[in-house]
Amino acid sequence: IGYIFRKGEKKQKEEALNSLPENLSKLHRDGYIHIHDLDAYGLTYNCLTFNINNKFPYYEYKNLSQQRKILKLFNFYKELFIKMGNEQSGGEAFANFDIDTANILTNLGVKNSKTNLSLIKECISELMYWCNEAHDRMGMVSYYVTLNIGLADTQYSYQICEITLDAFSELPSEVFKPNIVFKVKRGVNLEETSPNYPLLKKALECSSKKMIPTYLLCDSKPNINIDPKVLAIMGCRTRVVDNIFGEKGAIGRGNITNISINLPRLGLESVNENAENKYELFKEKWLGIAKQSTKILLDRYNRLIKLESEDFQTNRKYNLWIEDFESDETLEHIFRHGTLSIGFIGLSEAIEILTGEKFYLSDNSMNMAYDFVKFMRSYTDECVKKYNLNFSLLATSGELISHRFCDIDSKLYEHSIFNKGYYTNSFHVDVDSMLSGFEKISKEARFHELANGGCITYIELGEAPIGNHEGLEEYVKYAIEKGVHYLGFNFPLDICNECHFTGLLDKCDNCGSIDIKRIRRVSGYLEILDQFTKGKYLEANNRKLNYYDNSYRRC
Numbered sequence: 001i002g003y004i005f006r007k008g009e010k011k012q013k014e015e016a017l018n019s020l021p022e023n024l025s026k027l028h029r030d031g032y033i034h035i036h037d038l039d040a041y042g043l044t045y046n047c048l049t050f051n052i053n054n055k056f057p058y059y060e061y062k063n064l065s066q067q068r069k070i071l072k073l074f075n076f077y078k079e080l081f082i083k084m085g086n087e088q089s090g091g092e093a094f095a096n097f098d099i100d101t102a103n104i105l106t107n108l109g110v111k112n113s114k115t116n117l118s119l120i121k122e123c124i125s126e127l128m129y130w131c132n133e134a135h136d137r138m139g140m141v142s143y144y145v146t147l148n149i150g151l152a153d154t155q156y157s158y159q160i161c162e163i164t165l166d167a168f169s170e171l172p173s174e175v176f177k178p179n180i181v182f183k184v185k186r187g188v189n190l191e192e193t194s195p196n197y198p199l200l201k202k203a204l205e206c207s208s209k210k211m212i213p214t215y216l217l218c219d220s221k222p223n224i225n226i227d228p229k230v231l232a233i234m235g236c237r238t239r240v241v242d243n244i245f246g247e248k249g250a251i252g253r254g255n256i257t258n259i260s261i262n263l264p265r266l267g268l269e270s271v272n273e274n275a276e277n278k279y280e281l282f283k284e285k286w287l288g289i290a291k292q293s294t295k296i297l298l299d300r301y302n303r304l305i306k307l308e309s310e311d312f313q314t315n316r317k318y319n320l321w322i323e324d325f326e327s328d329e330t331l332e333h334i335f336r337h338g339t340l341s342i343g344f345i346g347l348s349e350a351i352e353i354l355t356g357e358k359f360y361l362s363d364n365s366m367n368m369a370y371d372f373v374k375f376m377r378s379y380t381d382e383c384v385k386k387y388n389l390n391f392s393l394l395a396t397s398g399e400l401i402s403h404r405f406c407d408i409d410s411k412l413y414e415h416s417i418f419n420k421g422y423y424t425n426s427f428h429v430d431v432d433s434m435l436s437g438f439e440k441i442s443k444e445a446r447f448h449e450l451a452n453g454g455c456i457t458y459i460e461l462g463e464a465p466i467g468n469h470e471g472l473e474e475y476v477k478y479a480i481e482k483g484v485h486y487l488g489f490n491f492p493l494d495i496c497n498e499c500h501f502t503g504l505l506d507k508c509d510n511c512g513s514i515d516i517k518r519i520r521r522v523s524g525y526l527e528i529l530d531q532f533t534k535g536k537y538l539e540a541n542n543r544k545l546n547y548y549d550n551s552y553r554r555c
Contacts, residue, residue: 016041031408040089042303047090051252091144091235102157204469252322258341267353343396346423392453395426403535436549
């Protein structure tokens with residue numbers, strides 16, 4: 001089945017490219033841009049945060065016992081992930097998994113008794129196992145599931161959040177999905193005196209073992225004026241908030257599509273043309289590519305809204321988007337709420353090409369980098385007004401393109417940036433920068449407000465910080481102060497396949513086996529290192545730790 005999928009996927013991608021004007025398809029083929037999810041072009045959208053409470057099928061639970069209702073609910077979740085995973089091309093998320101699950105169970109008459117909570121925990125554990133074991137999405141891949149938690153507002157939702165964290169923490173290290181995002185909010189869980197602080201502490205303890213959860217910082221500058229309950233992370237970093245057609249927030253909304261632009265290519269072209277002002281030429285070149293990319297995004301959107309509601313049967317049955325699929329003759333009223341994103345990769349390399357220095361080591365280069373990202377954001381803001389659609393700027397993870405772009409460009413130009421074999425994600429500082437964790441946060445934080453389509457900052461740790469969740473909490477609080485929207489922690493997680501011993505292993509310290517499974521963060525999700533794309537594999541092996549500098553924290 002996997003072979004059939006790959007063969008069909010390749011053919012579908014080629015047909016999609018061939019359906020575009022040659023000048024547009026050539027941009028993708030030549031490596032100026034990457035059109036993501038090409039196999040889904042004109043057939044579906046990218047990702048969605050479920051409006052789970054809109055049309056929940058309570059009638060199906062009538063006359064069931066409380067235990068049967070619990071079992072049926074989590075089976076419903078799994079079936080929903082399966083059906084939606086094959087009805088769209090990307091991730092699927094709950095904005096408030098703890099709150100929503102508690103509300104549904106309450107409406108079903110399921111009490112938060114000790115017996116019921118024990119069964120709920122078993123069901124959550126089983127769902128997590130399934131997220132790791134199921135590889136039948138489109139015949140061969142797993143489902144991209146994200147659970148946002150942390151803002152529990154009742155005893156029941158507090159208990160659901162608690163057992164979700166406990167379940168994930170207690171499962172073996174081999175269980176590294178789904179992606180769990182903990183929302184951090186003053187007055188709710190940030191301070192020691194806040195009601196949900198024990199949940200934040202539990203989340204940090206879990207992260208110190210398994211790199212999950214990651215942290216959505218609701219009081220940072222990009223998020224402070226938005227109701228935290230409508231904030232959510234979709235997949236590895238997608239952010240959906242602003243909406244010119246209605247209320248802000250992620251619930252019932254998603255990303256329609258995104259295109260990423262190869263910044264180092266444009267930098268290389270600019271310096272090789274011996275222009276008087278290389279930076280201004282660089283911006284001109286980007287603007288030309290962005291305008292062409294916008295044509296592709298609009299073409300894809302216009303094809304999507306011409307489809308029938310019958311093409312989205314699960315969406316239609318449960319009204320998972322913000323509006324009813326049946327309330328209009330066309331789907332434009334649904335998908336206008338989604339985002340069209342222009343992404344970018346390789347800001348670090350592009351600025352190095354233009355200036356000869358790493359952007360994060362020089363104030364002048366840092367200011368240039370910031371000015372350029374601001375320039376890109378101003379363009380997407382103009383597109384919102386011009387086309388009356390929700391355009392956004394995405395800080396691309398680069399999972400599929402970090403090596404693809406680098407490989408294409410290295411055949412056209414000579415430069416030291418090609419030596420490592422990949423381009424750096426979005427606006428990130430280089431993974432081998434060896435900056436302190438606090439300094440890395442400070443350098444990247446200013447870009448978070450500009451990348452309104454999604455972004456993340458990672459801190460690279462040398463080993464699992466088990467027993468030092470207080471240090472992670474300091475990073476979280478510092479990131480909020482500096483304006484980081486979304487924060488994660490990385491460290492090597494190695495598992496012996498023979499005896500399941502974990503640690504940082506060349507060979508197993510317990511049994512001596514060299515059969516080691518290495519789990520790393522590829523973008524936002526965790527994956528097995530051997531399954532990384534070439535660029536991400538090279539990047540992972542080049543990562544250096546961001547050390548803890550207490551003097552920097554006090555400053």
